[in-house]
Amino acid sequence: MRIGVDATCWSNRRGYGRFARALLTATLAADRSNEYVFFTDEPEDEFLMPSGVEVVRVAAGVPTIQAAAANGRRSLGDMWAISRAISSRKMDLFFFPSVYSYVPLTGPTPELVTIHDVIPELFPQMVFPTWQSKLFWRAKVSTACMRARRILTISEYSRRKIVEVLGVRAERVRVVNEAGDPVFRRVPNLDLEPLYQRLGIPPGAPFVSYVGGFSPHKNLVSLVGWFHAACQQARLPETRLVLVGDYQTDPFFSCYPEVQQQVAKHPLQGRVLFPGYMKDDDLLALFHATQALVLPSFCEGFGLPAVEAAACGAPVLVTTESPLPGLLGDGAIAVEPEDGPGWVAALAGVLGDQGFRARMSAAGLAATARLSWENSARQLLEIFDEVPRPRATTA
Numbered sequence: 559m560r561i562g563v564d565a566t567c568w569s570n571r572r573g574y575g576r577f578a579r580a581l582l583t584a585t586l587a588a589d590r591s592n593e594y595v596f597f598t599d600e601p602e603d604e605f606l607m608p609s610g611v612e613v614v615r616v617a618a619g620v621p622t623i624q625a626a627a628a629n630g631r632r633s634l635g636d637m638w639a640i641s642r643a644i645s646s647r648k649m650d651l652f653f654f655p656s657v658y659s660y661v662p663l664t665g666p667t668p669e670l671v672t673i674h675d676v677i678p679e680l681f682p683q684m685v686f687p688t689w690q691s692k693l694f695w696r697a698k699v700s701t702a703c704m705r706a707r708r709i710l711t712i713s714e715y716s717r718r719k720i721v722e723v724l725g726v727r728a729e730r731v732r733v734v735n736e737a738g739d740p741v742f743r744r745v746p747n748l749d750l751e752p753l754y755q756r757l758g759i760p761p762g763a764p765f766v767s768y769v770g771g772f773s774p775h776k777n778l779v780s781l782v783g784w785f786h787a788a789c790q791q792a793r794l795p796e797t798r799l800v801l802v803g804d805y806q807t808d809p810f811f812s813c814y815p816e817v818q819q820q821v822a823k824h825p826l827q828g829r830v831l832f833p834g835y836m837k838d839d840d841l842l843a844l845f846h847a848t849q850a851l852v853l854p855s856f857c858e859g860f861g862l863p864a865v866e867a868a869a870c871g872a873p874v875l876v877t878t879e880s881p882l883p884g885l886l887g888d889g890a891i892a893v894e895p896e897d898g899p900g901w902v903a904a905l906a907g908v909l910g911d912q913g914f915r916a917r918m919s920a921a922g923l924a925a926t927a928r929l930s931w932e933n934s935a936r937q938l939l940e941i942f943d944e945v946p947r948p949r950a951t952t953a
Contacts, residue, residue, distance in 0.1 A: 561942065562644055562652040562667070565596040565613075566622035567659045569605050571804060571835060572771055573674065573862055575623075577712065578655035580739060583608055584931035585938050592942070597644055599636070616643045622659045637661045651945055660702045668945050671706040672734075673699070675716050675859030676723040677775055684774035684856070687811050699724070707945045710938075712736045715881035716859040734937045735860075737929040741838050742845065742866040744923060753843040757800060757831055765798035765831075766905065767848040769841065769863040770855075772805045774813040777854040777877075777895055782820040782830060784854075784898060788905035797909060799826070802844065804835040845870035849915065850908045853877060856895045864890065865929065868922030873915045875904050885929070889922025 563582065567574045586594065586608050594611040600621035607613050618636040644652060645664040654660050654671045663669060678685045678695055686692040703709065703724055709731045711717050721728045754761045766785065770776055778801065785799045805814040821830045836844065845851065851867035851874045858880035865885065868874050874890045876882040883892040891908065893900040908915055 559592045559650040559942065560595065560648065561592050562595045562597065562647065562649040563611075564640075564644075564652070564654045564656075564659055564661075565598040565607065566600070566640065567656050568596075568598060568607065569600060570623050570658075572808070572810070573860070574656040574658050575605070576739075576862065577672075577674070577736060579605060580737070580931050581655065581734065581934055581938060584935035586610060588932065588935045589939060595647065595649070597640060599640055614643060614647075616640050632661075651942060653942075654702070657699055657702050660698055662701050662705060668707040669702075669705050670708050670710060670941065670945060671702045672710040672712075673702070673716070673720055673724070674712055675857060676719045677857050677859070679723050680719075681775045681856055685811055706730075708732055708941060710734055710941060712860045713881040715884075732937075732941050734934050734941070735929065736862050736865070737931045737934055738862070738866040738869040738926055739838060739931075741842060742869045744869075744871050745842065745846065748843060748846050750843050750847050753840060753847055756840065757798075757833060759798060759831070763796065763798065764794065764849050764909070765800050765847070766850045766852055766909065767800040767802060767844055767867075768852050769802040769836075769844070769867070770853070771803050771808055771810055772801075772812045772814045772817065773810050774816075775856045776813075777856055779813060779816050779820050780898065781852060781854050781901070782817060782826065783824070784901040784905060785830070786824045786826060787902045788909065791902060792906040792910040794909055797829070797849070799830045800844070800848070801830065801832055802834075802836050802841070805832060806834065841866070842870065845872045848872050850875055850905075852905070853880075853882070854893070854895055854901060855879070858882065865926055869926040871919040871923055873908050873918035874922065875901070875908065886922055886925045889918050889920075889925050891918075 567578055596611050597614045599616045599618035616639050641661045649667045652667050652669050657671050657673045682692050703726055709726055717731045717733050720726050720731055789797050845867040851872050853861055853864045853876045855877045861880045861882045864874040864876050864882050868886055868889050876890045876892050877895045878892045891904045893904050
């Protein structure tokens, strides 16, 4: 088969981009029979395209990862350019790793589209700053659901939500699980001093962490207040909260100003840290040093940072509105996203009990060992094989 891939989200630093890069890299390593053509509208910079694929570069006024921002949208000209470039080439199948960068194609090529979650549908006020952006998203997702031969998603939790919220028939939705990157693993005697220097705190100083975007549905404003209460309850006035993520250039709707206001309210200046975006080597050190990773979102399609942290031995506190409780078992404490007292108790408990953290660490390491991108690649290849393709025409 000749398989086309939308690679316009390849350089995205959030979960969409990581999913595309990890899944397709593993798929290319496992696949010895199919040809792949990647379509992109931006030059390679931080994340290089894999070898062994044909890369088609399409000129765009504004690259997709910039244009599809919370307060903007892709121009019709740019959408038409990428659609025409894809549609003009003969493909047996076309794969969109995210509906975020979806464009409708012309012609008979079957489309496979990934919908990671239904957060925009459940919490539109936390995702879209304007009614225009909300309408544009709805139109895009509706078109993708109507045209796709199969909808792909990242967990059984998300599959159920897609069927329930978007009304897609269950037999059209397939799951390709996410997994942590192999770089995230337990490393004995890892040098943590550069991490503490970057954070500007004394070596060995205790902290809990969050990794991800600053979108309102991540529940970070509440997290700051819960952290403050937990430190008072556990009598740990020196503990820090490290909020890792790109709060300056990320294109998605951001609650960063509101988080800063919450920090000032308590006050927690100097104890809530914003180191910005971290590359994997820095995250590896962070996950080894943190007392716990916290993911209190109102909803997560998967929750990859929690899985990656657990693979390094970090205890994790996670939202019940995700597949994480089932994936991580005793390696995680699961709390409902609006249960403030529950989050305070969980934070105070994990911060104040080293033995409890050690037990959670062992359970998380065992749970994450069962997940791999190699398994995910096999799931994707099976879906490729089952997608109906148009019959060849005869003269």
